Amino acid sequence: MKFTEEHEWLLAEGDVVIVGITEHAATQLGDLVFVELPEVGTEVSKDDEVVVIESVKAASDILAPLDGEIVEVNEALVDEPTKVNEDATGAGWMFKMKLADMSELDDLLDEDAYKALID
Amino acid sequence: MSELQQTALFDLHTGLGAKMVPFAGYAMPVQYPIGVLKEHLHCRTEAGLFDVSHMGQVIIRANSGNVTDAARALEALVPVDVLGLEAGRQRYGFFTNSAGGIEDDLMIANRGDHLLLVVNAACKDADFALMQAGMGDSCTLEMINGRSLLALQGPAAEAAFAQLVPSAAEMRFMDVAVVDWNGVELWVSRSGYTGEDGYEISVPDADAVRFAEALLAIEAVAPIGLGARDSLRLEAGLCLYGNDIDTTTTPIEASLNWAIQKVRRTGGERAGGFPGADRILAELTDGAARKRVGLRPEGRAPMRAGTVLFASETSDTPIGTVTSGGFGPTIEGPMSIGYVAKANATVGTVIYAELRGKRLPATISAMPFTAANFKR
Numbered sequence: 471m472k473f474t475e476e477h478e479w480l481l482a483e484g485d486v487v488i489v490g491i492t493e494h495a496a497t498q499l500g501d502l503v504f505v506e507l508p509e510v511g512t513e514v515s516k517d518d519e520v521v522v523i524e525s526v527k528a529a530s531d532i533l534a535p536l537d538g539e540i541v542e543v544n545e546a547l548v549d550e551p552t553k554v555n556e557d558a559t560g561a562g563w564m565f566k567m568k569l570a571d572m573s574e575l576d577d578l579l580d581e582d583a584y585k586a587l588i589d
Numbered sequence: 590m591s592e593l594q595q596t597a598l599f600d601l602h603t604g605l606g607a608k609m610v611p612f613a614g615y616a617m618p619v620q621y622p623i624g625v626l627k628e629h630l631h632c633r634t635e636a637g638l639f640d641v642s643h644m645g646q647v648i649i650r651a652n653s654g655n656v657t658d659a660a661r662a663l664e665a666l667v668p669v670d671v672l673g674l675e676a677g678r679q680r681y682g683f684f685t686n687s688a689g690g691i692e693d694d695l696m697i698a699n700r701g702d703h704l705l706l707v708v709n710a711a712c713k714d715a716d717f718a719l720m721q722a723g724m725g726d727s728c729t730l731e732m733i734n735g736r737s738l739l740a741l742q743g744p745a746a747e748a749a750f751a752q753l754v755p756s757a758a759e760m761r762f763m764d765v766a767v768v769d770w771n772g773v774e775l776w777v778s779r780s781g782y783t784g785e786d787g788y789e790i791s792v793p794d795a796d797a798v799r800f801a802e803a804l805l806a807i808e809a810v811a812p813i814g815l816g817a818r819d820s821l822r823l824e825a826g827l828c829l830y831g832n833d834i835d836t837t838t839t840p841i842e843a844s845l846n847w848a849i850q851k852v853r854r855t856g857g858e859r860a861g862g863f864p865g866a867d868r869i870l871a872e873l874t875d876g877a878a879r880k881r882v883g884l885r886p887e888g889r890a891p892m893r894a895g896t897v898l899f900a901s902e903t904s905d906t907p908i909g910t911v912t913s914g915g916f917g918p919t920i921e922g923p924m925s926i927g928y929v930a931k932a933n934a935t936v937g938t939v940i941y942a943e944l945r946g947k948r949l950p951a952t953i954s955a956m957p958f959t960a961a962n963f964k965r
Binding site for chain 2: 500501503504506522524526527528529548551552555
């Protein structure tokens with residue numbers, strides 16, 4: 471699993487990556503009450519706002535971690551946003567994307583580097 | 590947080606794992622480990638314990654010794670029937686300014702030989718000054734230091750409190766009483782700000798932790814932070830001073846007409862005689878140009894404070910603004926409070942909110958969003 475400084479995790483699965491927010495981010499945000507997902511097929515560039523989430527406290531944007539195309543979204547979150555709080559790196563995944571350049575994954579943080587960032 | 594004041598329960602909160610945040614100059618618990626959503630639901634189904642010690646408690650005594658003189662003096666500052674408030678009873682009110690705006694909202698209790706007020710934390714010093722200037726000649730004011738204020742709210746509040754103080758069960762909504770708990774003097778009102786039945790309990794600081802722990806030892810009682818306090822009061826349609834009402838909103842714009850009793854209205858025995866009476870009484874008769882309303886957004890996106898409202902998907906001219914908004918765990922959807930022009934204020938009207946560049950529909954709705962559960 472790879473991480474971004476924006477508190478997202480990415481997990482490669484064949485030629486796509488699954489993207490979500492980290493447990494740390496979910497805890498900081500508090501219980502999520504609203505998730506707005508992008509449309510499947512959307513071409514995104516790194517740092518585009520792709521997902522809007524709202525917690526009991528405030529609204530935040532989730533940015534595209536890398537360039538690519540959204541190929542699947544986790545529709546279950548629309549009705550049950552708290553899945554993100556309950557299982558941030560599992561059932562709380564947000565979208566899958568096909569990266570323009572799979573090798574860019576290597577430039578992201580590994581788990582140790584991410585842990586060092588949030589400590 | 591070194592400059593922030595702490596309540597007597599600070600160590601109890603941190604020991605319970607609370608996340609502390611600055612609020613009105615105090616370090617206050619915004620949530621405990623179970624989180625805002627579960628805290629909210631716990632309060633609606635069982636009982637929640639809130640630390641509201643940051644709020645101001647003020648005693649007004651008439652120099653004559655007669656409580657009616659204190660009531661008469663206070664009526665010069667609030668458009669409320671204070672003289673008609675019986676001993677042992679409490680009522681909601683607000684200080685108004687000469688433009689008809691609201692300086693603060695508060696609870697007023699008649700405790701037999703004096704009045705006890707509970708005012709907002711952020712306003713308490715200004716309120717004290719305002720009262721000193723407005724009634725200092727005839728009354729002696731005392732800002733109570735050294736007493737904590739707890740709120741116990743929810744359907745299980747009565748049974749829980751009665752385990753410690755059996756007579757509490759006999760109180761009705763808005764009754765006030767002084768009761769004894771193991772030699773500790775508690776000042777109790779059967780009220781709160783969640784839309785649930787419950788109590789607000791003033792306890793000496795020295796006994797506050799022990800009292801809070803005695804309540805928390807009861808299975809139905811859980812500690813609740815400011816986060817859930819906000820969603821609870823919002824579902825109950827109650828105003829947050831500084832958001833939904835302030836010095837620029839009149840009580841009539843704020844749809845608080847019910848809190849101005851007949852005796853203070855035009856034609857009443859003690860009509861007017863409070864700051865801004867001209868405007869407030871005129872608006873009572875003719876209506877205000879804008880009204881505070883409830884809003885139920887379609888879909889799940891919360892419309893929060895500052896969201897601008899329009900009459901249609903395409904109109905350029907705003908008709909109002911959201912002043913509080915969020916997600917209601919009990920109603921399982923978003924809800925907001927805001928002000929809209931009189932013409933758009935009828936319940937059932939669909940209006941549009943501009944959210945992230947899109948116009949999303951919301952329906953003007955009656956408040957409270959959840960049915961109140963008071964023991965009248």
